[in-house]
Amino acid sequence: MHVRSLGLTTELQLLATRGRITDRGDYLVVMTLDDPGYYFGNLVVLPAAPQVGEVAYWTRRFTDEFRGEPAIRHVAFRWDGTSGEVGAREELVAAGFTIDAYAVMTAATVSAPAARFEVRLLRPDELHATAELAFVVGDRHNESHRQFLRRRAAWGRQLVTRGIGQFWGAFDGGHLVGSLGLVPLGRLARYQDVQTAPTHRRNGIAAALLAAAAGEVRGAGVETLVIVAEPASEASRVYERVGFRVAEHMTSAWRHLG
Numbered sequence: 001m002h003v004r005s006l007g008l009t010t011e012l013q014l015l016a017t018r019g020r021i022t023d024r025g026d027y028l029v030v031m032t033l034d035d036p037g038y039y040f041g042n043l044v045v046l047p048a049a050p051q052v053g054e055v056a057y058w059t060r061r062f063t064d065e066f067r068g069e070p071a072i073r074h075v076a077f078r079w080d081g082t083s084g085e086v087g088a089r090e091e092l093v094a095a096g097f098t099i100d101a102y103a104v105m106t107a108a109t110v111s112a113p114a115a116r117f118e119v120r121l122l123r124p125d126e127l128h129a130t131a132e133l134a135f136v137v138g139d140r141h142n143e144s145h146r147q148f149l150r151r152r153a154a155w156g157r158q159l160v161t162r163g164i165g166q167f168w169g170a171f172d173g174g175h176l177v178g179s180l181g182l183v184p185l186g187r188l189a190r191y192q193d194v195q196t197a198p199t200h201r202r203n204g205i206a207a208a209l210l211a212a213a214a215g216e217v218r219g220a221g222v223e224t225l226v227i228v229a230e231p232a233s234e235a236s237r238v239y240e241r242v243g244f245r246v247a248e249h250m251t252s253a254w255r256h257l258g
Contacts, residue, residue, distance in 0.1 A: 001023055001024070001025065001026060001027060001028050001045070001047055001080075003028075003045075003080050004080055004081070004082060005080050005081060005082055005104070005248060005250060006104055006106065006188070006224075006226055006247060006248060007102065007104035007226065007228050007248060007250040008045070008078060008080055008250060009188075010185055010188055010190035010226050011040075011078070011190075011228075012028070012030070012045070013183075013190070014185075014190060014192065015030050015032065015041060017155075017158075017159060017164055018032055018034075018041070018155050018158075019031050019032035019033070019034075019041055019042075020032075020033075026047060027044055027045060027046055027047060027058075028044070029043075029044055029045075029065045030042065030043050030044075030045065031066075031069075033069065034151070035148065035151050035152075036069060036071035036072045036073075037071075037073075037074075037144065037148055038148065038152075039074050039076045039254050040076055040078065040254075042066065042069075042072050042074070042076065043062075043076035043077060043078060043252075043254075044058060044061055044062045044065060044076070044077055045077070045078050045079065045080070046058060046077055046078070046079035046080070047079070047080055048079055048080060048081055048085070048087070049079050049081060049085040049086055049087030049088075049251065050077070050079070050087045050091075050092070050253075051087050051088055052087075052088045052091055053088070053091075054087075054088065055088055055092055055095050055097075058077060059075055059095070062075045062076075062077070063075070073257045073258070074254060074255065074256050074257055075097075075254065075255050075257065076252065076253070077252060077253050077254070078250070078251075078252040079251065081250075081251070082104075082247075083248070083249055084101055084102075084248075084250065084251050085251065086099060086101075086251055092253050095255070096255045097253040097254060097255045098253065098254055098255065099252070099253050100251065100252050100253070100254070101230070101231060101249065101251050102228045102229065102230065102249065102250045102251070102252075103228070103229050103230070103231045103236055103249060103250075104226065104228055104246070104247055104248045104249065104250050105226070105227050105229060105236065105239050105240075105244040105245060105246050105247060106224050106225060106227075106244065106245065106247040107214075107224075107225045107227075107239075107242070107243040107244040108223065108224065108225070108243075109214065109218070109225075109243060110210050110211045110214035110225060110242045110243050110244070111211055111242060111243060112204065112207035112208050112210060112211040112241075112242045113207070113208070114208060115170060115203065115204045115205050115207075115208035115209075116203065116204075117170045117171060117172050117177065117178075117200075117203070117205060117208075118170065118171040118172075119168065119169070119170050119171075119205075119208050119209060119212050120168065120169065120171070121166055121167070121168055121169075121216075122160070122166075122167040122168060122169045122179065123160075124157045124161050125157075126169065126176075127153045127156045127157040127160065127167060128150070128153055128157075129169070129176045129179075130153050130156065130167065130169070130176070130179045130193065130195075131146070131149040131150045131152065131153035132149075132176075133176055133177075133178075133195055133197060134149045134152075134153075134193070134195055135149055136197060136198070137195045137196070137197065137198065152193070156181055156193070159181070159183060164183060165182060165183035165184070166181065166182055166183075166213065166216060167181045167182075167193075168180055168181075168182070168209050168212055168213050169209075170196075170200075170208065170209055172200060176197075177196065177197040177199070177200040177205065178195065178196040178197065178200065178205035178206060179194075179195055179209070180192070180193055180194040180195070180206070180209045180210065180213060181193050181213075182213040182216070182217060182225075184217050184220060184221075186221070187221060187222060187223045187224060188222065188223070188224050188225075188226055189214075189217050189222045189224070189225050189226065190226045190227070191210070191213070191225065191226070191227040194206055194209070194210070194227070194235065206235075206238050207238060207241065210227075210242050211242060225244075227239055227244060231246075231249070
């Protein structure tokens with residue numbers, strides 16, 4: 001299946017570093033079986049937004065593809081496209097799906113004032129701290145989510161040790177208060193997991209991290225930096241201030257099976 005979206009292309013390239021992607025011709029199957037609760041690591045990628053009458057069909061395709069994986073207790077779709085089309089919104093909602101919209105933002109360069117905190121590359125053995133920061137930042141505070149974040153941090157460590165990507169951190173008195181990852185993917189590079197401790201927001205930390213990471217890949221063949229955010233969010237406004245602009249929109253849908 002040919003994919004046009006920059007956001008989806010870079011997402012799939014990242015997922016391929018951890019899981020398996022199978023091309024069925026008219027759709028893709030992504031499996032990250034070491035983390036069955038990772039909704040968008042275990043999903044079906046559609047060629048376009050599902051239209052009226054297609055939601056049940058694609059749900060059956062997902063069920064068939066993941067039939068041998070009882071630990072996967074969800075259905076998740078992303079679809080190709082650049083306009084953020086939802087398709088059969090009412091049908092998706094009626095079937096119990098939550099629809100998520102994203103702005104895919106790009107920049108050739110990133111510039112930001114230096115932060116008043118230490119900003120540096122993270123060593124592989126420091127990646128575990130990004131999971132603890134993510135737990136504090138997030139709105140889910142149960143043990144299953146903590147374990148999900150730890151598995152994600154372990155993936156980040158693998159990216160670093162394999163020389164695929166880098167993670168940057170901001171420190172206040174030796175304590176991690178902000179972090180992000182950047183993975184070069186040929187002419188593209190994709191940011192991931194941008195986060196700042198609630199106690200340290202509005203101090204220019206995210207902007208400084210974005211700029212530091214961009215500077216590291218400058219001259220390495222990367223022409224376009226890609227980042228994804230919720231539309232009109234505080235994060236997207238930070239990204240705009242350092243040079244990013246919305247290039248396309250991306251949409252997904254998911255539902256938990258109970």
